[in-house]
Amino acid sequence: MKTKKCKVCGTEFVPRSTLNKYCGILCAQKHNKKKQTKKRAPSKTTLKKKADKIWKSVGKKGAVCEICKRLPEQRVEYKQLHAHHIVGRRNMTLRWDLRNRIWLCAYHHTLGPVSAHNSPRWFMEEFFKKYYPDDYKYLKEKEITLTHVSNDYLEECMERMKDESI
Numbered sequence: 001m002k003t004k005k006c007k008v009c010g011t012e013f014v015p016r017s018t019l020n021k022y023c024g025i026l027c028a029q030k031h032n033k034k035k036q037t038k039k040r041a042p043s044k045t046t047l048k049k050k051a052d053k054i055w056k057s058v059g060k061k062g063a064v065c066e067i068c069k070r071l072p073e074q075r076v077e078y079k080q081l082h083a084h085h086i087v088g089r090r091n092m093t094l095r096w097d098l099r100n101r102i103w104l105c106a107y108h109h110t111l112g113p114v115s116a117h118n119s120p121r122w123f124m125e126e127f128f129k130k131y132y133p134d135d136y137k138y139l140k141e142k143e144i145t146l147t148h149v150s151n152d153y154l155e156e157c158m159e160r161m162k163d164e165s166i
Helices: 025-036 044-057 066-070 106-111 120-131 133-142 151-165
Strands: 081-085 101-105
Touching: 044 151, 066 101, 066 120, 081 106, 101 106, 120 133
Parallel strands: none
Antiparallel strands: 081 101
16 A cells, blocks of 8 residues: 555555545544634624623723612612613614613612613603603614624624723
């Protein structure tokens, strides 16, 4: 049989069959290890989770509950802040737009009777529209529902959010 050159170390060897590409088991293992450690492009799910994490964290330091701040009669003493999507997360056009986020304490986000999730109409019409008219108009204009996004779009959104945080 003819000799072959090992694809890993370059040593000449006599293969046992025509399928042998490596001089021995160590070179075959090295090749397989290199193959496994190749960096794959991140999946869309991974990118969405990364973008969500950035969206939730940008600008949190020093933030306060917007309802507690604007309506003194509604003030409660909750320490935990939540990032709330004004237009739901399903809307991919606005999901990672920082103008589509408002900081709320746990009470005004989900726990209280007058919260963004328990009284969505009150939140949008009585609170958000009244105190943030420019953002309300902006979100209404951009409220086109995209159901699928590309990885490039997700990476672009993450870059934009990082730039806005500086």
